[in-house]
Amino acid sequence: MERVRAFFLRNPPPWPVLRFFACVGVAWALLAVALSPSPAARTVLVAAYIALWACHAARPWRVPPALVPWTVLGVLVLLAAAPSAGDPGGFRPFPFAEGSYADGALAVATAPAWAHVAILARTRDLAWCVPAALAVAPARHLAAGGLPLWPTWLMWGTGFLLLGLAFRLHTALYEARLRLAREAVAEERRKIAREVHDLVGHGLGVVLLNIGAARRAGARGDGPAVIAALEEAERVGRRGVRDVHQGLVLLRDPAPADPPIAPAPPTAGDIGALVGELRAGGLRVDLDTRGDLGSVDPAVGLALYRVVQEALANAARHAPGSPAAVAVSVDGPLALVTVADRGARPGAKRPAGGGLGLVGMRERVTALGGTLHAGPDGTGWRVEAAIPAGGAR
Known part of the structure; x- marks a missing residue:
């Protein structure tokens, strides 16, 4: 049993299903020959059909999708060209159609052809190749006679087509579900990367910044300023360790029995405290706020805070010692933020950065229906963002 399972599953979908239909076609074609081995021309054509699908079951060949309809039509014409069985009738599936059991088995043997056209053909080709394939048997009987069970071909062909189309639909839905799952995982990874x-x-x-301030204070002999800067650095470092620990706890167990109380996310109203913290570290920042910052949506407020945070962090890293200006305003339906610096000191080299912060800023802003522009502004750098104050609609 394990060998049979391995035989059918040794290729990725949809080939296990197509291999199964090929085996069905071979089995029923062999039955048709066994029930009526004459005339010889019929046996030769059916034997060629059996060899075709037996080879396909053993080693599937991949026909280009554009050629699948023509290949299937050729196979069906080959089988329909086989003369009727030499034994008398006796099989009457319809009042107006009577033939031999061997001819009935041959109709079932068309299973792999129908499955292949339903599963592998291009969607735009189904509109013409399905009617053409269904017309093979009636056309053969009307043109030359000798295929009295052509309604059986239509019946089994329709059934196998529906089975193949059901598998095609199931595969499309499964792939869409996998794609959505991958996109959800990727989005979650991006979200975690932004937060970290x-x-x-x-x-x-x-x-x-505070370590730098302590170094400068030590150089001029200001002991209290050194202590204050190092204490501020320690406080911020401890807070960062706590925030990272809380994030790791939530990632390890999204629904713990006793979850830690996470601090409320910052909003636009916390931008002033953020600027004050950076000023304490020695960064020269001018802040200008206009409008009611508390009226914006919390998600918009968080995005404004993160934009200012990242832009000022970049200013401190790439243009140390340069003054920066922050302007935040709520102007009607839009929340606007601008952060600009005057560039690095003459002779200072701008450190190379990976640009992940800029990517994260743009993702946050565009997710809320806003726009973000960042680029050189004279000798400095300028970041501008505009976000609907009520959030994405």
């Missing part, structure tokens, strides 16, 4: 970048990157940036 925002939490860890910002925290490390503030720690480095």
Whole structure:
């Protein structure tokens, strides 16, 4: 049993199903020959049909989708050209059609041809090749006679076509479900990457700013300023460790029995505290806010906060010592934010960056139906974002 299973499943879908239909066709064609081995011309044509599908079952050949309808039509014409069985009638599936059991078995043997055209043919080819394939048997009987059971061909052909189309539909739905699952996983990975970048990157940036401030204070002999800067760096570092730990706990167990109380996500109203934290680390920042920042949607407020956070972190990293300006406003239906710096000091090299922060900013903004532009502005750098204040619609 295991060998039979391995035989059918040794190729990826849809080949196991097509191999099964090929075996069905071979079995019924052999039965047709066994029931009536004469006339000889019929036996030769059916034997060629058996050899064709037996080889296909053993080693499937991949016909280009554009050629599948023509290949199937050729196979059906080959089988329909076989003379009627030499034994007398006796099989009457319809009042107006009577033939031999061997001819009836031959109608069932067409299974693999119908399955292949239903599963492998291009969608746009089904409109013409299905009627053409169904017309083979009636046309053969009307043109030359000798195929009294042509209605049986139509009956079995329609049934096998429906089975093949059902498998085709199931495969399409399954692939769509897999694609949606992959997209959901990819989106979750991007979301986690944005959050880790925002939490860890910002925290490390503030720690480095305070360490730099402590170094400069130590150079001028200001002991209290050194202690204050190092204490601020320690506080921010501990907060970053706590935030990362909470994130890892949630990733490991999304629904713990005793979940930790996560802090509320920042909003547009917290931009002032963010700027104050960076100022304490030595970054010169001017903040201008207009309008009611508390009226924007919480998701929009979080996006504004992250844009300012990332833009100021980039200013501190790429243009250390340069003043930066932040403008946040709520203007009617739009929430606007602009962050600009004057560029690095003369002679300072701009460090190479991976650009992940900019990608994360753009993903956040566009997900809410907004736009983001970032690029050089004179000697400095400018980031502008506009987001619908009510969020995505």
